[in-house]
Amino acid sequence: MRHRADFSGGELNVIVLIKHVIDVELNVRVRDGSVVQDGMTYVLSKWDENAIEAALVLKDAHDGEVTAVTIGPERSGESLRKALAMGVDKGVHINDPATEGSDSMGYARILAKTVTRQPYDLILAGRQSQDTDQGGTGPMLAELLNIPLVGNVVEIAAVDGTKLTAHRNGDAGKEVVEVTLPALLTANDSLNEPRLASLRGIMAAKNKPMEILTLADLEIDPATVGAAGAGTEVVEMQPPRARAAGQKFEGAPEEITKEVMGLLVNEAKIFG
């Protein structure tokens, strides 16, 4: 469902998918197979900031409206408010205990129902969320909506009529991809430098619309999402293994190279 067949000269309506995640910059501790919640703080997932920035840049160029959508408990409202403070026009918060424990597919199902409630031209998401690093939700949503997907976008080169050109880093170099709108893009962190929320933006956020929805509002059967509907299960969490101490080399580059090569060949036996 699209806002209009050809928005050229018209407006571009963008939906940004965002997630409120554990702040991984803090010391995340794992005990008895799960993450210790004590002392945990939450932030807006970093690639989602890139997605928001991209949406705001497009809005500046083409007008239109930017809507941010999140799924999560009460506390997730903080990331939505932050998105509004950065300049997003409208927030949608799906807050329902039955969404808890969703896997990527569960989130995609909920989002599919949510985004189709209003016309849109483009959906932007982070290339993965900072907590699970799965990167599944965006592609799955594109599939459910049957719209084109460009993942891991590093540049949005042009938006022209019903088409958008995006660059992504592929194995063989930069790929230039053209898609018809509506489409879904996921953002790499080199896509842009996300703006910080300004003081004025923070103060203006409270006057922006924020919609809070439950699964019932979206006519979603709770059994198909959340832990109940998940096709995958996290069996156990393990803390990352501590890295062994590194080795520091000092001196002129040529000497260091020789020394390191020697070690790689003779000690690590890397070259057979």
Next chain:
Amino acid sequence: MSETNFYKCDLRELEFALFEQFRLGELLASPPFDHISEDEARMILKEANRFAGDILGPTLAPADREGCRLTPEGVKVPKILHNVWHKYYEQGWNTLAMPETWGGQGAPRLLAVPVSEMMSAANLAFHTYPQLTLGVSAVIHGLGSPEQKALFGKKLDTGEWSGTMVLTEPQAGSDVGLSTTKAIPNSDGSYQITGNKIFISGGDNDFAENIVHLALARIEGAARGSRGLSLFLIPKIKVNPDGSLGEANDVVCTRVEEKMGIHGSATCALSFGENGGCVGYLIGGGSSKEGDASGGMQKMFLMMNEARVSVATQALGVASTAYLNALEYSRTRLQGAHHQKGRGEAGAVAIIEHPDVRRMLMEMKCRVEGCRALLYYIRRMDDRISILRASDPQGVGELHDYFSLFIPLLKAHVTDMGVEVASLAVQVFGGAGYTADFPAEQYLRDSRILPIYEGTNGIQALDLVGRKLGQNGGALIQRFSREVGDFAATLKSRPGYEIESGKLEVAVAGFNKVLAQYLQFAAGDKLELILVTGAPFLEMMGHTMCAYLLLEGALIAEAALAELEPESSEAQFYRGKIASARYYTRNLLPLAIALADTIAAGDATALEIPDGGFSLAY
């Protein structure tokens, strides 16, 4: 080259001070602050923290290395600060506590304190520019004529222009009354200004299009001393009535100081009207009539009181990041064996395990938190004044006087403690702390200006004992002593706080003894005994106040702790708060108690030693 970012801030601690002890929520429930929610306040803290960390933090060492240079085109400040200046204003951080009628956000000043703390922690030298500009804007919005507000106020608030505060002259430092800068009336009501000023922060820079100098000068024929000084608005470039820039106003920077720290902040000598072409305008307009022109000092004080609170805030910011850097280092630096457990697997233990290092960390932590409590306590009073203004005008007057009692205490105590904390941080780092690889040495150099500018701490002590003690017939200082005494009495009934309440009671008794002794000195014509003990008096009062407020915080922490899992991180945080209060009361408050004895003893040695006795073969 990407720069290491040493900026550190303990948001949890700031939230404790703001929301738990000094109850920002209560302020936000009353007009004129009730348009801001607690959620917004928390977001403001987080985003300011991010600005300070991501944008300002990486500029600390580069701006220090590059410094400021005088060139034929004027002063060049470190290039890296240009972008930061524009971003700071784009984000509107200066407008946080500015009244809504001036185009600000109208937040409580209490909320602006942690934000300023963060900015000065990230880069003190940078923060001097917007802080002064904000002060100038406040004077113009508060006292300026409608045209001055329209022409100058707005551009200062957008950062298009910057502002300075111009008092010091080569022969007029602490004694501003010796100023010789002259103002001669022009026929159009403006003045022709001539004179030389020195040490003017931000006196010239290359990031603002224009600079608005607020300067003290003496109108021809006016009285001698500070009484005869008037306050002038002197633009660097003349401004046309439509707001566009005209020709240069004959204000020339003749020198930029080489100095110990805050290298990113341009300290300028300025020559006004060397070619007879410098025009100044009386603040509030008016012409050469004596009545309009007088009271320049009082007007400047509007800015200076504010500036003194800001300087304390700057000191706290730097001290706090210095402490947190030392803390982090102490957890990673391996050295020496544990006094009981030995060397352990790594062959050495983290230095935080050594009792003497723990002592230094505790000394820093409790000073930082004590000063933070002092600052927030005083700022909260300011906001209560704004709330009361509508309902209880008489209460406003009393509270305002009480507030003013604390200004010299705050300025001097927090800046002195700030330097001590920065010095301890260097010590925790050991040799590394003395090198430029770590930020500790810069924190020490930068913070060393704070006990000097905005009135030296010696002058603050004079203001406290010479003026504030006697104000309202001594009622203010008695109110202070009663407030702490009452708290000590309630604390007595708290099991587990016997030592603390005992020490606080002794400190208050000592304080009262000194006040009585001061009356004797004054009656016996021994004013010099008051003057020679002004600084120790201020220190005594500062320690007493910090101990009192930390103990109040400890009781809040005790209540919160009762609900928590003992080993949870929240519980550890609260136990840290209690430790700060206990450590301060048991280790620093005794200094106040000892000072009370020495002050009351009226030792005149420093007065009686003959000048030649100081030697250097007089």
